[in-house]
Amino acid sequence: MNDRTVPVLALTVGDPVGIGPEITAMTLAEYAGTPDHHGIAVGDASAVRRGAQAAGLDVEVRTVTDFATPPAGEGVIDVFDIDVLGDREPAWGVVDATAGRAAVAAIEAATAAAMAGEVDGVVTGPINKEAIWASGSEHLGHTEMLGELTGVTEQDTMFVVRSRTNPEHHLRIFFATRHVSLRKALDQLTKERQQDSIRRALQALEVYGVDEPTLAVAAVNPHGGENGAFGREELDEIIPACEELREQGLKVVGPIPADSVFHQGLEGRFPGVLSQYHDQGHIAAKTYDFDGTISVTVGLPILRTSVDHGTAFDIAGQGKADPGTMRSAYLAAVDYAPYVPRMRAAYGS
Template structure:
């Protein structure tokens, strides 16, 4: 177990989804994690606690400097809902609350008041209904986080993948997967692997086209863009190789040949990770000046409010955040 000098900020996510519930269940199952700070609407967290039988105390924290109440679920109010949205429904007010919590957490992280951020799931339609144009957490963090280029790393016990492009159409992803994007993803994959304790990460870069282009027969992006980026990364001392066919590279990584796979677009990278189980995956944002992780699943509107959501992925995300942000370790 990693001991932190400061709490993690846990953003509540969409209050109509499973975010508050899995936070409450995590703190019920792991009392030591109540030392962290939940950010969002206290009413939404109170509802989640009631769904679990009310076995947790809730403490509303007035400001970031206020002491946390030991043993309670401490909630810093980033915004207050006029009325709690029905579970499993899209609502502009819920989208705004989720966004406000993320911005509040970013401010705390940039000010050094928290050790890092763990974000519960948000709903893209709710964000849009609130007039918020970001397609996801990563884009919000990139704009407000104070870093340069960022990348999404999805990780579980078997494989890790870093995406060259994220939330856009496949046609747009092909346009965006240029030389600078390749270099940024490879460099961030290297940095991310080092942060996870891998001294010299072995990075496999997936091709964009079937069979990695088959020597130009199925497209020439591998020849024109990806291969030169790999060569440039190797010249910087990064152990990068490829381009490897996307249909076999993850199998090779899972078998131990590579530590990280750089995938060209969203589904190429996420399908292999999610196929192995949502409860085991975690999303890490690379390139920020602070730690940010999240569970590898969405708001699960179909089961929200039924007290059956599995908190395992959130707990894994918290474990990764503690590992990345930790200053010392003790044994449990």
């Protein structure tokens, strides 16, 4: 492993013709010289330089070949150069197969470094799926790619939202169902699936630093179904799932109506909420704090945080990109880096 006293994090640039190079450069420039952590961009050095220029930054972009290279201090951005683009400067905001290959190569390099213990975590910039596919990759996105690279077949998404009234409190949001239609999501809300999702969420809370956690389960119907008047999912599936797990000693509360459960969580009543379908949790988190909401992939033996937005091709290279979510993802990785040994123990093969 390592004997580092501060976390070293690999920030993948994402698609080099999207806003990834800009927000990566801005984030690293902001924290260059910070003694408590060291961020290193992973991507083409030429893309990072172009991103820094587009963002109007007065910084030096330094190429490193070893993640153990000490930081140079304020005004210097370090980049582990994958050198896929070569002398090419593909047009901003246009799907490009070579740019897609560069995005994949950056993910591969950063993940390999994390698996080898050379870095404490990976912070991923936005990729373009069309460019990824044009490069020859068959992966649907980051999650599938990371699963293959780490040998993991089951991963979950954990949103992290920081409370404004109590910045030390983080609400974690998990998802019982993900990228399916609402109709299919309702069909998937079985007691067995609920219990599996609850157990996995509770395990993730412990792995990511919450001792003896409590998980709140969101209801799916208005007012929690009103005893079956507005739907039977609570009566038939969710309530029995929660009751059985409580009888087994697990700290599960709910189901709680979705119009209040996220607010209660942000107030600090519990550290985690199980959202029943994709938009239920996404809307709550992003309405509360769009730039501050970040995504963590749990189930991996490495730490991975991510921005939760796309490549924004329409503004790429124009100096309009907001680094807020990348900044939040980077700082979340700093916070979670001490728990990497727990991740390896819980999810390693």
